[in-house]
Amino acid sequence: MSACLIAPSILSADFARLGAEVDAVLQAGADWVHFDVMDNHYVPNLTIGPMVCEALRRHGVTAPIDVHLMVKPVDRIVPDFAQAGATYISFHPEASEHVHRTIQLIRSHGCRPGLVLNPATPVEVLDYLLDELDLVLLMSVNPGFGGQAFIPSALDKLRRVRERIAASGRDIRLEIDGGVKPDNIGAIAAAGADTFVAGSAIFNAPDYAAVIAKMRAEVAA
Numbered sequence: 001m002s003a004c005l006i007a008p009s010i011l012s013a014d015f016a017r018l019g020a021e022v023d024a025v026l027q028a029g030a031d032w033v034h035f036d037v038m039d040n041h042y043v044p045n046l047t048i049g050p051m052v053c054e055a056l057r058r059h060g061v062t063a064p065i066d067v068h069l070m071v072k073p074v075d076r077i078v079p080d081f082a083q084a085g086a087t088y089i090s091f092h093p094e095a096s097e098h099v100h101r102t103i104q105l106i107r108s109h110g111c112r113p114g115l116v117l118n119p120a121t122p123v124e125v126l127d128y129l130l131d132e133l134d135l136v137l138l139m140s141v142n143p144g145f146g147g148q149a150f151i152p153s154a155l156d157k158l159r160r161v162r163e164r165i166a167a168s169g170r171d172i173r174l175e176i177d178g179g180v181k182p183d184n185i186g187a188i189a190a191a192g193a194d195t196f197v198a199g200s201a202i203f204n205a206p207d208y209a210a211v212i213a214k215m216r217a218e219v220a221a
């Protein structure tokens with residue numbers, strides 16, 4: 001399995017100091033910037049869009065930006081995020097009329113496509129799509145808010161998706177998002193995740209480097 005990657009969700013950052021917050025988590029050892037995009041339509045919350053992504057790039061962020069779209073429709077915002085410097089663009093199949101076409105659209109704009117599975121979305125949605133994907137993002141909370149509790153059934157789902165990725169023979173990252181903390185990340189890694197989103201666990205901690213180091217240690221244990 002590929003190296004463990006830590007992707008802090010800036011949803012829990014101090015938006016009034018976003019550039020400094022992103023610099024701080026990257027300096028503290030984070031690998032990716034997880035960028036939650038909510039539209040008050042597909043999910044009941046409203047956050048940030050391509051202008052903020054572009055602003056982070058202009059600020060000097062060179063780390064991968066992992067855009068998690070919780071928007072409907074999906075396709076018309078994809079070119080804007082590609083232009084704004086997104087690395088990965090992931091979306092929910094429920095929000096796209098033609099899922100395969102959206103994946104191709106993301107790749108055609110030079111970004112890496114990911115598919116997001118909600119807690120109630122069956123893993124079979126990956127049938128006929130896995131060969132097109134660079135990332136599968138499993139939600140371990142219902143999308144819309146940071147700070148929710150990890151849903152335990154995500155562990156079994158991780159194992160099932162990991163089996164499918166192994167069978168595909170492709171290099172596809174398996175990312176988990178929602179309620180990830182130092183005290184459950186070990187079990188999450190053992191179930192097959194290799195990329196870990198954490199919002200409140202990192203940004204609510206007094207020392208970003210310490211909590212990220214603790215997470216890595218738990219994954220390696």
Ligand code: DX5
Pocket residue numbers: 009011012034036068141142143144145146147148177178179180197198199200201
């Ligand atoms: C929820 C978002 C998550 C969220 C994670 O819809 O996709 O990325 O910010 O926050 P925590 O780690 O606090 O559950």
Ligand code: ZN
Pocket residue numbers: 009034035036068177197
């Ligand atoms: Zn997210």
